[in-house]
Amino acid sequence: MxxxxxxxxxxxxxxxxxxxxxxxxxxxxxxxxxxxxxxxxxxxxxxxxxxxxxxxxxxxxxxxxxxxxxxxxxxxxxxxxxxxxxxxxxxxxxxxxxxxxxxxxxxxxxxxxxxxxxxxxxxxxxxxxxxxxxxxxxxxxxxxxxxxxxxxxxxxxLDPDRYEKTYAHCDVLVAGAGPAGLAAAWVAASSGARVVLVDDQPELGGSLLSGPAMIDGLPAAAWVAKITDDLRRLPEVTILSRSTVFGYQEHNLLTVTQRLSEHLPLAARGAVRERLWKVRAKHVILATGAHERPIVFGNNDLPGIMLASAVSTYIHRYGVLPGRKAVIFTNNDDAYQTALDLKANGAEVTVVDPRPAGNSSLPATARRQGINIVNDAVVVTASGSRHVKMVEVARHQDGVPGQFITSLACDLLGVSGGWNPVIHLFAQSGGKAHWSNEKACFVPGSAMQKETSAGAANGDFSLSGALRDGALAAQQAIVAVGLKPIVLPSWKVVELSEAAIMPLWLVGDRKQVGRGPKQFVDYQNDVSAADIYLAAREGYHSVEHVKRYTALGFGTDQGKLGNINGMAILAEVLGKTIPQTGTTTFRPNYTPVTFGTVAGRELGEFLTPIRKTCIHPWHQEQGALFEDVGNWKRPWYYPRGKEDLHAAVARECLAARNSVGILDASTLGKIDVQGPDAVTLLNWMYTNPWNKLEVGKCRYGLMLDENGMVFDDGVTVRLGEQHFLMSTTTGGAARVLDWMERWLQTEWPHLKVNLTSVTDHFATFAVVGPNARRVLQKVCKDIDFSNEKFPFMSFREGSINSVFTRIMRISFSGELSYEVNVPANMGRAIWDAIIEAGKEFDITPYGTETMHVLRAEKGYIIVGQDTDGSVTPFDLGMGGLVAKSKDFLGKRSLIRSDTARSDRKQLVGLLSEDKDVVLPEGSQILAEPSNEPIADMIGHVTSSYFSPILQRSIAFALIKGGLGKMGQEVSIPLANGRNLAAKISSLVFYDAEGVRQHVE
Missing domain, CATH: 3.10.20.440 (2Fe-2S iron-sulphur cluster binding domain, sarcosine oxidase, alpha subunit, N-terminal domain)
Incomplete structure (x- = not known):
């Protein structure tokens, strides 16, 4: 060691x-x-x-x-x-x-x-x-x-750590706990405001911990401790240390990443590693400080070359002397404090300053301390292999190096080219920065949200200015949130006189910028001044284009050190001012944020919610295999013995066609629609009319988006004059409800109608097949199931085992079929009763795969599988559902020239020449066989199955002009190189007359 x-x-x-x-x-x-x-x-x-x-x-x-x-x-x-x-x-x-x-x-x-x-x-x-x-x-x-x-x-x-998310509201959020941030938090909290103070360091204080400043006669660190104690005693103050505000969104929503255990040894870390905070603040104070700028000169990237303020930080905060023979190269007074810090700890120091000698406070003190100062001079280049060993100093004349002065041996070079206010969050909030010639930096302009920048983040780099700015910003915030202002404290600090900064972006002969030692602007991406000159020569004059061409500002530091220098050099090359050249965009995240923080606990099985019906345990007991449909776990099929998918589906299909099957359809979306304007809303939502639908009747409807494309479908029943129950696809339930709410809230707020999701409230079971009526008659005695009393597309209400039951006679299989709806908490009991009643008919549960086969045999579509957001009702051959006598969402889009084209892709049936080959879904369709790598595609297969009742394969396809090509032959290239012929047919493959769903 x-x-x-x-x-x-x-x-x-x-x-x-x-x-x-x-x-x-x-x-x-x-x-x-x-x-x-x-x-x-x-x-x-x-x-x-x-x-x-x-x-x-x-x-x-x-x-x-x-x-x-x-x-x-x-x-x-x-x-x-x-x-x-x-x-x-x-x-x-x-x-x-x-x-x-x-x-x-x-x-x-x-x-x-x-x-x-x-x-x-x-x-x-x-x-x-x-x-x-x-x-x-x-x-x-x-x-x-x-x-x-x-x-x-x-x-x-896999990441073994856990991450959390939390939400908070406050009156005032203060980003940054340096002098301005602490002053702002103290004033705001003293007024009784709810304050959230966020700082990325383990202890509060910011720059006050990196220098010898005094406040109210106390060392800065002692003043910080006093203010911190005051804040911690106030119950309405939340202090988030080791935390970074990394994003500023609309409506004063700020995102914060809090690092809870990364500072601990691996074995000692707690249960949660990081926490993502989403904070909604009434007012925000940005006290994010400033970043010191480097200066661009030859070999300015050597190890041992540091920012001057960083040198002071390592001395004061960490008790580290980075070098013993140091040179400080600065164009402003602040770096003289670094020279004094080095001198006080035994280092030999020389200051190189392009400005003439002056009598401002820190240079005068340095001179009295015996520090060698070389004025009117610049460091031209540094030398060394893996560490800086020497710098060359030249006279500074008319903005460029002049006569060589001397070489200075050193093991440390501290550089300061001025300060850039940290305006990242301000820019993210929508604010526009403007250039200050006096301070040689971009400073915040007018705020676009309820926000105030303070201290160095606002371009005031003095300690007294930061304290004053922070207090005034808090007072402004207090008034803005409706609290009573307090008498502001007058913290006393020693005022220092300060000479003006001399902007210095690039040191060196511009004509030789690409011929001498590398002059780096962006250290991380190796972007040099010569690269910016090259980009400008090659026609990249926009700063955003230069950024992408050179990689300036890419990477983990996001240009925090190099971008302003890069913009200034580009401005000089183009003969423009810095404001005319502009800045690159400040985007979240301010600093890198782990994927774990963003994901939180939504990982693995928790990535999306898992929804199960009330019958889920029964399905598991029967050995069902499941598939994900939306967020739901739905039974896919029920294998018996050694059955594979195809054998199980064939058995389930034949049971539904020949006797009776039962499907758990509880996952279908259900939206309760009530109000005097319910019919008006449905008329807008659906393509077909709803005024004349009688109470007790059902109707199938198609829903379109604004572009006239099929959005969702389902059956809606009229429960009362002003009361409807709408069903949607399983995966579309939330989307349809959001869609309807959006229109009600934005375009038709005058409509008196209420929407309520009741998907989870009712369990739904489809009892399907020739014996379906007989099964239900055994368990439901108070409903007459005859065709006369209970016709197709109607519903009746009764009871099963004294449980309220609503039964709808609708069919998604083409068979005699009923959908039984009961309260979800009684779902398992009613399911068991139906299963028991159906035993004499060998009632067979079937899953989603069988459901798909049954509906495909009858030519019924599934929105999202047979449609893809580019399909109209006419493309589906369902133009009869499009009303001519009323308006509805998407109607006007149906008369566009594009939607009226005869060569649009239209949904048709496909019968493959080889009855045993099930066409792969998604297969491309050609007008004629071709083995060329590029061929003209006329469509694709949307659904494809083997039909047990027909003993052959069937498929749906979207084919250009398909409805006018019945009987024509097309070709489907398969992965094995074979071209399979298929004939375009009707979508209805079984019981075209539709007699089975009306059987006595």
């Missing part, structure tokens, strides 16, 4: 009494409780932690937060592995195991590092221009590309 060579003797917020062992790339190291993996590696003198994506250049830790582009690791192994985790965010725990990604066989001996030798041949967009010839080699190219693409490796084992 190595020594912590760069750990300070004291200081930091780590627990030095809790040493933790961990491994990185197979080597053992030690850190402390409170470290991140990045800080622990730096404490052990490890800067070289990664290889870049394209060139496989050595890369080191650049930042201390979520914007880290380089230090990606594969965390843990097996089922617990996490690809592309940022070392700057991983809290150290005992036994942590991490490895570098994008390096093989090791980071030191990465075989793909050879790409550095060919860098000039793989610039931006090279993948669009190569691998095209010879065409036959593409398979080999693809293997190499897939091997080289990406960073880490996704786990192959």
């Amino acid at each position: 190595s020594n912590q060579t760069h750990r300070l003797k004291d200081g930091g917020r780590i627990d030095r009494g809790a040493a933790l062992g961990f491994t990185f790339n197979g080597k053992s190291y030690q850190g402390y409780q409170g470290d991140t993996l990045a800080s622990a590696l730096l404490a052990n003198g490890v800067h070289f932690v990664a290889r870049s994506w394209k060139y496989h250049r050595p890369r080191g830790i650049v930042t201390a937060g979520v914007e880290e582009p380089n230090a990606l690791v594969q965390l843990e192994t097996g089922a617990y592995t996490v690809p592309n985790a940022r070392a700057t965010e991983i809290e150290l725990y005992q036994g942590l195991n991490a490895t570098s990604v994008n390096a093989s066989p090791s980071i030191e001996n990465d075989r793909m590092a050879v790409n550095q030798l060919f860098a000039r041949f793989i610039p931006a967009g090279f993948y669009y221009k190569t691998f095209k010839w010879p065409r036959s080699w593409w398979g080999k190219y693809e293997e190499v590309i897939r091997e080289a693409a990406g960073f880490g490796k996704a786990p192959t084992a």
Whole structure:
């Protein structure tokens, strides 16, 4: 185990009494409780932690937060592995195991590092221009590309952890717990508001924990502790630490991922790893801070080159001195604090600043402390192999480097090019950012939702400004939600004078931008300044096009460090201003979110709800095999002995045709429709009229969408003058109810009608076959089942074993058939009674496969199988159901030229030449046999079965102009190369006269 060579003797917020062992790339190291993996590696003198994506250049830790582009690791192994985790965010725990990604066989001996030798041949967009010839080699190219693409490796084992989702409402949500966020939360909570405070760090405080600031005479950390205690004592405050607001949706809905146990050793983790919060806030305060910008110069990607603020963070929060001979390259005053921090901890420091010498607070203090400052100068290039060793400094003249000044040996280069407010959530909320020339960054414009940006997120980078901004934002939120404002506190801090920033995007001779050392804009994707120049030369002038051509802003950091520099360089190339060039789109997620968090508990068998009918246990007892229909488990078939599917279905079909069968149809959608305008609604919903349907009668209806395409079908019964019971397909129940509610709420809110789903309220059993009447007469004595008293397409109400029963005489099989509806909680008892009554007729339960065969023999369609969203009633040969005397949804679309074409695909029957061959569903249909790889398809098979009663195969097909091609022969190419002939026929294969469903 190595020594912590760069750990300070004291200081930091780590627990030095809790040493933790961990491994990185197979080597053992030690850190402390409170470290991140990045800080622990730096404490052990490890800067070289990664290889870049394209060139496989050595890369080191650049930042201390979520914007880290380089230090990606594969965390843990097996089922617990996490690809592309940022070392700057991983809290150290005992036994942590991490490895570098994008390096093989090791980071030191990465075989793909050879790409550095060919860098000039793989610039931006090279993948669009190569691998095209010879065409036959593409398979080999693809293997190499897939091997080289990406960073880490996704786990192959099932995730053993559990994830949860929860929902919350609040008056004020504060995103970020730095100085502005804490001030806002304290003021809002003190007014009695319900506050949710979200921060991605394990402890609150943000930037206050990374510097020597004083507030009200207290060290910043002590002030943070006081405010935190105040907040925790208030019952209406919810603090979510280790949590990130990653999305801002409409109506002030924010999505938050809370990491509950990732900071613990694997063996000690709790039951829930992460929780997804969906928070609806009356008002939102965005105190998300700012990201420091790097500066683009030669070899600016070497390990040991870090953001200046990150250096201060490692010193103050983690007690780590990243380097002992440091250079700070800055165009603003803030980085002088880093120089002071380094100096105070024994490092030798030189500051390089392109601005002339000034007397603002921090530079003056640095000068008094004896820190060497080189003004009017820039770092032109850095040198070193796997760690920065030296920088070259040149005079800064008219925005470009001038005369060479000196070379400075160093083991650390801290860089600061200014600050970018974190406006991601603001942009996601619909707000538009605008460019501030004074601050050289994009700042929030007018809010589009009930939101206020505060502090650094609003472009105010001073501590006093952040505290003031946060308090004022909270006061605004309090008033907005209807609470009484309070007297705002006046937290006192030392005011610092500050010289203006000098915008500095790219250092170097523009004419030589592609000829010297690489000048990286996007570290993760190896996008250099030369790549942006190349994109502009090749005609990519839109920033969004440049992003996609160069990969600028792709990857896990989403351009948090590089995008503004990239936009500024593009603006310069195009001769435009930065506002004219614009920004790329800020999309969720702000930081990567695990699939587990999004999925929650909806995994495996819980991916979708499993719905079972009240007869499900009986089906299981009979050995039924099930299939999923919508969310329902429906019996597929009931094998007896060694029967396979085909034998069982043949037996079930013949039983229904020759005696009696019973089907559990409880899954059919049932919607109760009541109200004075119920008939009006049904007339709009269905293609056929409903005004004259008598009470006690049933009617089949087709439902269309706005495009005139069949949407659903089913039988509706009229229970009373203003009362209907509508049935839908099993899978379409929820969709149809949503569809009807949508029209009622948006277009016809004046209609007085109520819709209620009663699918689960009633159990439905179809008793089918020549003996169906005899079976039901044995159990239901108070209904006359004769044809005269109980005609087809009507219903009667009675009782079975004193249980209310509604029986409908409808048929989906072509046989004498009744649908028995009883309250679901009595369903099993009534089912058992019917089974008992049917024993003398050898009553046979049948499943969905038999149901399909029976309905296909009679030519009945199934919406969603024989239709596909592009089929009209006329295509189905069901034009007789389309009323001419009334309007309905989709009617006008039926008169379009396209829906009136004679060559539309139309539903017809198919009889294969070989009676024993069941055509594969989905098979393509040709006008004539062809063995060509490309042929003109005229249709496809939608349903196909073997008919036991007909002793031959039957099929439905959608064929162009099929209704006019009866008797014509077509060809179906099979997978074995055979072309099977089939004849177009009527859809009705059995009992074309329809006498069986009217049998006495």
